[in-house]
Amino acid sequence: MYAVVKTGGKQYRVSAGEKLKVEQIPADVGAQITLDQVLMVGEGESVKIGAPLVAGAKVTATVVSHGRHDKVKIFKMRRRKHYQKHQGHRQNYTELKIEAISA
Template identity: 55%
Template structure:
């Protein structure tokens, strides 16, 4: 089984070839191919390579499938007996990526 752990947007994701995952927003048009070069760990067949902190020469090639915003999260502040209420909504932008291939 081939997989890798990549860091993007301040988070780490385990990726497998062919899967689609949502990450923090990355600039680019839908259909564009991007290269994630901050690979922390890669396993190709039986060989496991661990970076310190990243693997040199390793990369994950992905295609941007979607640029959108996630569902609305409501933030409600309330203080009893003080007539204080504040409602605020937030939609976090994301980028959906399809993993094409993993190079180590």
């Protein structure tokens, strides 16, 4: 069984037992959270698509850890103008372990 959930402005295809890095969620490590914005639930050939959400569907997950992704380097330059700008960014994330999907 799998589901497509929306969290942090992005959509993820998840199934029970897998780990997933999403945008930072304010929850303690080890806490049980519920992702209730489920866009689609599928099992084998049967697929249930919401309009926009599947009614009564939810995904439960456990917070495994918090962290920061690798640094993304931003470099801007205009040739012959003596203009260079260096910038970096590290995005925070929350790692989740998907426990169960209920439709």
